[in-house]
Amino acid sequence: MTVETFEVLEPGMFTTIQNLGRHGYQQYGIPVSGAMDTYALRVANILLGNEEGEACLEITLIGPQLKVLEDTVIAITGADLGPQLDKEPLPMWETVPVRRGSIISFKGLKSGSRAYLAVAGGIDVPEVLGSKSTYVKAQLGGIDGRPLRKGSRLRTGPVKSAEGLAGRKAPPGSIPRYNEEHELRVVLGPQDDYFTQEGIHTFLNSQYVVSIQADRMGYRLEGLRIAHKAGADIISDGIPLGAVQVPGDGLPIILMADRQTTGGYTKIATVITADIHKVAQAKPGDKIRFVRVSEGEAYVLFRQYEESIQNLRTQMKQPALATAHSAIFKVRVNGRLYEVEVEGID
């Protein structure tokens, strides 16, 4: 049984329903789409005891206003857009019970650019080609393939067990800090051999700035031009998530969730999975540096990243007792402020 849980009073700037994407259809020219910051989406679902890939709201820069129609539990992760519950600050990266009649709103951007609102049971929309993710360009998934509109009503799925959901918090170490400078680790290729040595050097040793052309499809960067040996065109091939494409003007574009499945420009490198969320949370004006890692290092980093998420899931499966008794203290040592979590053990 699904129930109507939210009414959209204001849709926000660009709020879409997303999960982990539409996989297996790129061979037909259908982009993956899905959450830009899959880390934040997965953590929000884990907090609520949902499947990791449940559908959430992806909220971009300016948040929506939602009226709660049924009592439930939510979790908001990702960018800090100033979430509020009935005008009071709503804590992020933890479960929050919300009551029928309450209003969820967002006061304004503090850090990052995309927040994820997950709800116990997940947002219920029909799957299109195996996914609930919205791909606006071809009007697939979500609600009629478009962003939320004023008056949209959101249904949510059945909740397995609401017990023990209260008071679940992501440990401080698992919460990313979004600043304005991002270091992105990349593996070179597939077309790094199309660039001069000087071009590769420019790419790895200069600072790039996120331009205003930054959306779910890709992030155009500004900065020093990267030199090709002889032209930027290749015979079109497949584009992986995080590919850094360098067209003829020499300026890199990081390709993201809504990227086209194929393209005909050289790709100098690919951002590693563990750093994709940094791109998803970057804003125009933010600074980016690329750091090269080897194939072997990238493999180890991928496994560490996945294992950290699995560990979080294991922790959350344990009774909420331990976290319910924990408290966070701010401690100043040698002039630096640290956050320390203390857990009570019964």
Added chain:
Amino acid sequence: MYEKTRVLLAGDKAVLIEFGNSISPEINRKVHNMCIAIKQARISGITEVVPTYRSALVYYDPMKMSPDELKAKLFDLERELGTAKFPRPKVVEIPTVYGGEYGPDLEFVAQHNKLDPEEVIRIHTSTDYLVYMLGFTPGFPYLGGMSPKIATPRLETPRTKIPAGSVGIAGNQTGIYSIDSPGGWRLIGRTPLKLFDPTKDPPVAIEAGNLLRFVKIDEKEFLEIRRAVEASNYRVKTFEAG
């Protein structure tokens, strides 16, 4: 075709297997045979394969296999390509009504090539076109094999909305718009088939590696087929390549 197939890094969960650096039916056939071989081998760590002109992007799960294990498996499969048996490509018939409101640029294409419109249609329907890959928009086929006799430059100012199913020419390529979209191709006709239908699985009428054969129909047939397609009552005509 490369003497030695290349495997290139494409991040931490995909590799690109590349067979050559040109657009040719032979290289493309190898790409599609490789995709079939990967599918048949049912390798549990491989999550998705995207075939293109001369390479395939192979996505995998590094929690299930290391990049070295993946590469070794791909090279094993590649070595067996020469001896393995693969099905002949499928020919797919694309019923198309030419000219008039369905193909407003047919006259222009004819004039540009000093032909009459019937000759353009005859030339366009007399070859089978290889679907090198799908991309650009969902279900859009990149076709090879058009006669240079009907090549025509694109419109200088693209149209803002071209209906799905429109058959066009751009330079020496022909193609079919798979969804309503803007575009600058010279439109010579339209097919009533739905190239992309998200309610079906697979959601596309044609797949990479197929051969397309345009078959001339009249407006009455167009409307009949369209009705059948809408009612999910139409069976796309296909047969094995001779």
